[in-house]
Amino acid sequence: MSSGWPDDTAEAPPRRTVPAPPAGPVGLPRLLSPAGLPGHAGLAEHLAAHGHRPAVPAEQGGRLAFVEEVDRAGLRGRGGAGFPTALKMAAVLAERGRPVVVANGTEGEPASAKDKVLLAKAPHLVLDGTELAAEAVGADEAVVVCHPAVLGLVQAALDERRRARLDGVGLRVVEAAEGFVAGEASAVVNWLRRGRPIPTRTPPRLSERGLYGRPTLVQNVETLAHLALVARFGADWYRSVGPPEEPGSLLVTLLGGVERPGVYEVAVGTTVSSVLEAGGGSAPTAQALLLGGYFGTWVDYGSASERPFSRAGLAPLGASPGAGLVAMLPADACGLAETARLARYLASQSAGQCGPCVFGLPAIASQLEALAAGEGFRRDLLVRWLAQVDGRGACAHPDGAVRLVRSALRVFREEVERHARGRCIAPPGRRVLPVPALGAVP
């Protein structure tokens, strides 16, 4: 167990008098390369860069004070939905029964890499945040669910902490299930409990009855890494980057037509064009952007480029930062063909539980394929099916697919006309967005 603030040499952490937090690092990046270190940060590098984490006092007053600090920081979830972290913690804290914390590093979105990169480069920041979250809600157990690609690194980081006797909370690392919906919070809990990585119905909420029937706090791993820094340097430090209504930084995965695809950390509210510049940009050739994820929203490049990359900034476009994905569609690619491939992929990733999703998504994908191929597309049916599928699953999977397809029809409307006349701007076989190989296509 860590003793307190990094420069605190006293034996016991001070009780009620909260010391002023140490000055945090200025500017960015915050998460990815502590003190300019490249690559993987082991425990020694992590401690040298950030110091020991403070502990949350194990009494209700101390826990509430910590949650209030997180609330003041304005930290929101980085898994896609952007829910305020403090509200989630307070909901779990208000329940009776011993809570459990789940750090969600499943990253089921096939094009997103930010959680894997974070877990590979700064696992201790995530583990710190997980322990802090557990202390804050009074959990005696926390599970870090990791994408298989980084499982070994995170397990090694946990072993390193054990050897250094820095393992306060009962922490364990579990391999995540693969698949698009496996990362949905209730699917993660279902995976841990029953080995079934598919969403469950609400109610009950996970905060009421989740893993082992206990109040469960599920947080994305990036959210927890931010939490680890808020605990060290305070809400004011966290708010020193980004706009006041949505402070902080976030990790983005850039892909598609950018020069250097990859994971970058940017301030929330940075203009979309600046976000792309982090990856080398290539604005002149940009046609459209897919924002948020494969459940996200297509936007026209011209109308998006100078907007802030934030919830408020993208809302007028019907988009959101989601899980931080920004995919750039170059001028010589076909947005309809790309969307048809994504729609078929999303259809294949249905958990298979709810009829409208099971039957509706393949039907929608078939219409898009017909549209992209310029053969026998029925717009009336597509529009009708989108309405019939929207909001009718136990989880938001069908809604995400609907959002994606509707935005494609809006942004690529000229393409829709062109395809109706049998023409497509893209050379045959041109593919930009990666989609995992599908098994038996339904």
Next chain:
Amino acid sequence: MTRRLLRLRVDPILCDGRGLCAALLPELVGLDDWGFPIVSVEPVAPARLDEARAAVRACPKLALSLVPAELAVRRSDGGVSRPRPG
């Protein structure tokens, strides 16, 4: 005694689209193109409550229920997008 207002809810995981509810309650339950019910999320009129209860009992998958109308409508309640004629 005033009776509480109730509305219909479909559990989308339990439901497998047998369609009995739509046959019994055509005014309150529509079907999508694959035969899955789209229910009205408005409170059920008191005069129709007995029929609605009968439909709830008739559902072979126990997927249809009546819940207090004041309960917030969740996206997964099966009726958010309202029956659409097309």
